[in-house]
Amino acid sequence: MLVLVYFAVVLVMVNMGNSLERLELRGDPDTGFYLDVSIGTPPVLLRLLVDTGSSNLVVAGPTQTTGRKFNPKQSRTFHNASKKVAIEYSQGKFSGYMGYDRVLLGSLTLNNVSVAIIETSVNFFSDITDWQGILGIGYDSLLKPSPNGIQSVYTAIQQEYNISDLFSMKLCPARDVFGDTVVPSGGELILGGTDDSHHHGNYMYTPIVKEQFYNVLLSNISIAGTMLPLECSELNRDxxxxxxxxxxxxxxxxxxxxxxxxxxxxxxxxxxxxxxxSFWSGNEQLAWRIGNNDLYDMFPDIILYFPLYNNQSLQFGVKVPPQLYLRQVAPLHYDSFNLPCGDDCDFFVFGIKSRSTGIILGSDLLTGYDVIYDRKNLRIGFAPTTCELRDNRPSSSQPELIGPEMRDTVDCSYSTSSSTKPGIYGIVLTTAITLSMVLLILILLLYIVHCRHNKRVHHTESMERLRDDFNDDNHSDQSFVISPTEEAGPPTKQSLAYVESKKVKKSTPIAAETRRDTSNSLMVH
Known part of the structure; x- marks a missing residue:
């Protein structure tokens, strides 16, 4: 009997370790992908943006103007942590306070989960977003105000349910651009595993190089078949x-x-x-007539290359076809545009943006791939999605993995730059300034030595002349005190005046030149 009980317990533990939790994802790249989460007692249903770039559970408090919101005073299980919190994201920021409450996520029930209540926010919510908070599923090192005493939802799930330390995300965009109807997208977040029906072919993995964000490395980028002439460190700046x-x-x-x-x-x-x-800078939309199917043939593929997991002498490519980086959106001014195609236009924005440093691979790219975040083995995998892309225009190019293939085995790591200038120019500029300062200091030192040497020489010559003038046996010490009416007076005074004038002529220019050089040195600094 004891043996049977033992095997039953082991079987339950194995099943718990291999269990999956499947959560429906809805939304699109323009407004974000969200899932349903219930918080508090009685439970309040909220839609939360799923964010791999943060770790906090954040919800709209009663002061926010979102349709749905969470009021901690109405929850019997909420506990105030008496701790302030403020987080700034790549788009928007908020401030509020921390607490603990009950969270229902799919079939999972979590007690005393850390939750941030938004009191004030700036550019955090917008008119087109359909979510009221964020579910961060990054590493705990990203938790705010600090990881001490705060636990992410993901970590709580790991500890409570022993689900494998990985998850996959299939981001399928809703096909209705204008939001008139809710179209199921078929997107899914799977905690603990993946589903082969979500992708074509096998995953290709690249290492997670830092357990903070889901940090990876780019090894190359090609566009229209041409590799960008950039070093790996330049690609991965910061x-x-x-x-x-x-x-x-x-x-x-x-x-x-x-x-x-x-x-x-x-x-x-x-x-x-x-x-x-203006289109490339993100300030203008591209209008394209509905039924004109050659849009994507006008733009080339972009391929992002990543080092292959466990064999970084190889790389594989993740193709970004035009239908991923040209994002279909609602028109900015639907009632006022005046175009030849009239109401028969689709509108697109350029989904690639510029920033001073660093790279963010956002949902424009991720909608083309089923992505697995394998935290246990420190790797991220990509496989072409089975989702229908948002725009159904025909295209000769689709999301696809390239390779693996050989790559230059160079040291590919993050470089840090405090300047917005390109790295190579920054290095050249810094080197030039350093060499100029060293050269200026050497010139200044040589000049000072030269001046001191001349001063000693002239001083020696003056003393020798003084001794010659007053070294007469007949006018030894009295030459300084004899009366002007005496015969020796005039020559003696002339000698003293001569020595004093020599001192003025030599000392004054030296001091002036030294001040000028010192002033120039300070100006260089």
């Missing part, structure tokens, strides 16, 4: 993260300029296709 909570693909300024330059040249191949600079 960090490269996979972030489901950000819509766009953000890249550093050097990469952005290089990519846009190639895109502009590609678009110029058709003289009738006019794309303005």
């Amino acid at each position: 960090s490269t993260i996979v972030d489901s909570g950000t819509s766009d693909i953000y890249i550093n300024e050097v990469m952005f300029d290089a990519i846009v330059k190639i895109l502009k040249e590609k678009c110029k191949e058709d003289p009738d296709f006019n794309v303005t600079d």
